[in-house]
Amino acid sequence: MRILAMDTATSAITVAVHDGEAVLAARSTIDARRHTELLAPLILETLAAASTTADEVTHVAVGTGPGPFTGLRVGLVTAQTFAHARGISVHGVCSLDALAAAAAQQGHEGDLLVATDARRKEVYWARYRCAAGQSSALDEPTVTKPADLPDGVRTLPTAGRGAGLYPELLPHALAPGGVDLLDVDAGVLAGVAAAGITAGRKMPIEPLYLRRPDAVAAAPEPKSSLRPSPRQQQRDLRRAAEREARGGEATQ
Amino acid sequence: MTDAPLVLGIETSCDETGVGIVHGTELLFDAIASSVDEHARFGGVVPEVASRAHLEAMVPTIERACREAGVALSDLDGISVTSGPGLAGALMVGVASAKALAVALGKPLYGVNHLASHVAVDIVEHGPLPEPTMAMLVSGGHSSLLLVPDVTHDIRSLGATIDDAAGEAFDKVARVLGLPFPGGPHIDRVASDGQITIDFPRGLSSRKDMERHRFDFSFSGLKTAVTRWVQSEQAAGREVPVADVAASFQEAVVDVLTRKAVLACTEYDVAALQVGGGVAANTRLRAMTQQRCDDAGILLRIPRPGLCTDNGAMVASLGAQMMIKGRPASDLSLPADSSLPVTDVQTGLPVHVDHDHAH
Numbered sequence: 304m305r306i307l308a309m310d311t312a313t314s315a316i317t318v319a320v321h322d323g324e325a326v327l328a329a330r331s332t333i334d335a336r337r338h339t340e341l342l343a344p345l346i347l348e349t350l351a352a353a354s355t356t357a358d359e360v361t362h363v364a365v366g367t368g369p370g371p372f373t374g375l376r377v378g379l380v381t382a383q384t385f386a387h388a389r390g391i392s393v394h395g396v397c398s399l400d401a402l403a404a405a406a407a408q409q410g411h412e413g414d415l416l417v418a419t420d421a422r423r424k425e426v427y428w429a430r431y432r433c434a435a436g437q438s439s440a441l442d443e444p445t446v447t448k449p450a451d452l453p454d455g456v457r458t459l460p461t462a463g464r465g466a467g468l469y470p471e472l473l474p475h476a477l478a479p480g481g482v483d484l485l486d487v488d489a490g491v492l493a494g495v496a497a498a499g500i501t502a503g504r505k506m507p508i509e510p511l512y513l514r515r516p517d518a519v520a521a522a523p524e525p526k527s528s529l530r531p532s533p534r535q536q537q538r539d540l541r542r543a544a545e546r547e548a549r550g551g552e553a554t555q
Numbered sequence: 556m557t558d559a560p561l562v563l564g565i566e567t568s569c570d571e572t573g574v575g576i577v578h579g580t581e582l583l584f585d586a587i588a589s590s591v592d593e594h595a596r597f598g599g600v601v602p603e604v605a606s607r608a609h610l611e612a613m614v615p616t617i618e619r620a621c622r623e624a625g626v627a628l629s630d631l632d633g634i635s636v637t638s639g640p641g642l643a644g645a646l647m648v649g650v651a652s653a654k655a656l657a658v659a660l661g662k663p664l665y666g667v668n669h670l671a672s673h674v675a676v677d678i679v680e681h682g683p684l685p686e687p688t689m690a691m692l693v694s695g696g697h698s699s700l701l702l703v704p705d706v707t708h709d710i711r712s713l714g715a716t717i718d719d720a721a722g723e724a725f726d727k728v729a730r731v732l733g734l735p736f737p738g739g740p741h742i743d744r745v746a747s748d749g750q751i752t753i754d755f756p757r758g759l760s761s762r763k764d765m766e767r768h769r770f771d772f773s774f775s776g777l778k779t780a781v782t783r784w785v786q787s788e789q790a791a792g793r794e795v796p797v798a799d800v801a802a803s804f805q806e807a808v809v810d811v812l813t814r815k816a817v818l819a820c821t822e823y824d825v826a827a828l829q830v831g832g833g834v835a836a837n838t839r840l841r842a843m844t845q846q847r848c849d850d851a852g853i854l855l856r857i858p859r860p861g862l863c864t865d866n867g868a869m870v871a872s873l874g875a876q877m878m879i880k881g882r883p884a885s886d887l888s889l890p891a892d893s894s895l896p897v898t899d900v901q902t903g904l905p906v907h908v909d910h911d912h913a914h
């Protein structure tokens with residue numbers, strides 16, 4: 304087994320090659336804006352570091368989010384296309400699961416909150432239970448304002464960037480042994496995928512958007528009989544999207 | 556490269572997921588998946604809806620293009636992809652997918668300009684482009700006059716619209732006349748029963764404008780003139796002669812477009828004009844351009860309508876030209892650039908390669 308794993312749901316662009324037992328090589332770059340530019344070169348670099356050629360890869364694993372849409376899609380379409388081109392299977396892993404697995408591997412015991420940056424003053428989150436190096440999910444991932452999390456959840460030890468972004472609301476950033484657990488590590492994600500593949504689990508690759516598109520970009524309301532044409536609206540929307548892209552996330 | 560290169564091209568700049576496969580100058584298959592129906596309920600293209608649809612359609616469209624073309628991905632010589640201009644999030648899906656193909660297959664990648672691809676598509680329709688060619692791109696998104704000495708690396712913008720695109724003018728006037736969207740084909744159909752009875756203004760054609768905006772276009776004033784004319788007829792209680800208004804409006808658009816295009820050919824001593832974009836399907840535009848090109852001794856080339864609108868074949872065609880002409884492959888770190896200027900025909904060029912023409 305030779306797994307090529309990648310994730311673009313958090314602030315890291317992260318790639319790993321895993322042989323089913325251990326990580327052969329892993330590379331990460333922290334850059335929440337340049338997934339399109341950096342992911343493919345990082346894959347080449349990681350494959351080379353693992354002395355693995357593209358045609359030796361037997362499985363592809365990818366983080367399915369939740370995460371900011373534009374970056375998330377770059378990882379998903381890259382994984383799907385790579386797998387299709389090589390005629391191999393592609394397996395999805397919830398990106399929050401990979402963060403929880405990392406916490407468990409670092410020796411965390413007991414309940415855990417994973418809370419990542421969802422932009423727009425919200426976090427993606429789920430609770431996990433960690434024991435003996437293993438983690439299991441207690442919730443489906445959700446997106447919400449950190450203040451709206453139940454008190455008993457907010458005060459849990461927290462992995463992901465949520466605690467750093469909202470320290471008053473999520474006070475217990477988890478850093479076992481000085482290792483911060485801010486972003487997904489594709490090496491850990493590859494291990495989760497390897498276990499799933501071995502167990503024959505279904506691992507769908509549908510993106511976990513958790514938000515509807517019309518909530519982020521509703522078309523302007525037509526007014527008079529001379530309302531803007533669909534193409535005018537399209538141009539307006541395109542300009543709005545470009546403005547956003549210059550200032551930050553293109554579509555979120 | 557001695558043999559004709561086999562190139563797969565990916566286009567995702569707006570709401571169409573296009574994958575085309577070209578063998579040198581021969582089109583093998585052009586696969587399109589459109590999310591236009593999903594946008595209808597929003598009244599326009601919503602970038603996030605388009606991007607989600609691209610992700611869902613990407614691999615199935617690649618699969619279909621290969622199957623219909625009878626090509627295995629491992630047979631490809633190169634991959635090309637629209638890297639701009641367009642919707643940022645939509646472009647990123649295509650660019651990332653193209654890079655994944657390049658990495659998985661070990662093939663060169665060419666990041667290309669969407670507008671340049673509109674020009675290059677005519678090569679699979681009518682053979683090699685005369686060099687130089689004059690190109691007029693007219694659609695809902697573009698209205699440009701381009702001087703094209705070499706479609707693989709030297710395109711100069713002579714003029715563009717300063718307000719609405721030509722296709723937008725058709726849509727807006729169709730709405731004023733109570734015709735459905737998209738306006739182009741409906742105005743074309745209705746106008747064929749009408750007479751050119753109203754002398755609507757020709758934008759940017761006055762002596763002063765011909766100095767400052769010689770090859771630019773403006774359609775906003777024309778749209779306003781049509782609206783006022785229709786409203787005054789309605790106010791006077793007269794029935795609006797829809798067919799005549801459509802014919803007169805269409806004549807005004809087509810007159811300016813073709814006059815400036817032919818003038819550009821004459822002044823720059825270019826013997827061939829190519830027309831692309833959705834508006835190139837307009838019958839009056841085709842007829843008048845043909846007439847004026849014949850009169851001026853200019854060769855006119857217009858691809859079939861399916862290749863005038865956005866598609867993957869045009870991207871594959873430009874990629875194949877890049878390979879035939881020995882242009883360097885793009886770097887795998889090439890970005891998606893939503894506002895890529897038309898003068899940047901290729902993106903992700905190695906930094907030591909300088910553009911050998913003035914921008």
Ligand SMILES: [Zn+2]
Nearest residue numbers: 673694696865
């Ligand atoms: Zn176009």
